[in-house]
């Protein structure tokens with residue numbers, strides 16, 4: 001468990017809580033190259049780069065000499081050279097050499113984090129290294145797709161997505177994705193519609209997964225879905241949100257011809273996608289949001305991929321505005337508690353799983 005105490009201007013104690021013994025996404029694969037790349041993950045400043053063989057490296061962003069962030073230096077082969085007095089630190093975080101300074105090898109090195117390139121993302125492990133388990137890296141069906149590009153090892157799927165930085169507690173974003181009733185108010189011109197409010201979702205559990213499932217049958221599709229479906233005719237619409245640790249939410253979404261049996265498993269007269277949300281805490285009040293959508297229809301239509309990417313980016317950016325304003329207001333009102341209503345059930349159950357995992361660490 002990580003419990004970091006900080007004080008804001010209102011002298012409120014903030015507790016940053018996140019499980020550490022998990023793989024977190026640190027970056028999209030194409031963000032990391034042979035130039036040092038700095039990013040704070042779970043309150044740890046880390047520098048990322050790729051070695052000449054393409055493998056990613058993640059080191060504590062701190063020069064062992066006088067503390068300059070190594071990200072201000074330059075990569076040299078498998079190592080990184082500090083931009084202040086030229087110390088060379090190798091891929092394991094060891095002091096390798098320094099101009100005019102023999103014996104720097106005896107200095108204490110810096111932390112080297114387990115780091116993997118997997119499914120178009122760079123994953124880092126910030127927890128106890130005795131628990132590192134590469135087999136726990138998610139294996140997604142849209143594996144190897146990358147950024148907005150549609151290069152994909154699985155021809156049945158295509159994917160496009162991006163990353164946002166949010167000034168909010170990552171759990172507010174989990175709440176947001178586990179309760180889609182907000183679509184009616186935050187995204188009225190694209191995916192929102194009043195029928196979302198009228199359809200009560202079911203909440204279920206599967207180990208440490210929480211599932212919130214909502215069906216809206218025989219409704220007019222909202223503009224985003226009408227555009228993809230190519231018709232305004234009545235549809236059955238679904239949203240099946242699944243939280244899984246440490247802080248990921250994937251949402252099975254789609255529409256099918258009304259009454260064609262989608263709810264009983266026949267989606268042949270519909271279209272569906274998987275809204276992908278990987279959330280990485282940065283600090284108590286900020287996080288990285290790796291978002292995207294995978295789909296298994298019209299996978300070769302690159303113009304459609306671009307259109308969905310642009311539409312989703314706009315929609316999620318509306319959420320960013322809400323979540324950052326919400327966080328700011330919460331900090332300004334430290335004596336108030338968040339109210340928990342029925343619609344918060346999925347988010348609250350997810351928070352409880354996060355707390356349980358933190359306690360077990």
Ligand code: FES
Pocket residue numbers: 063064065066067068082083084085086087
């Ligand atoms: S601070 Fe890095 S070499 Fe001096």
Ligand SMILES: [Fe+2]
Pocket residue numbers: 176182183186187315316319
């Ligand atoms: Fe939203």
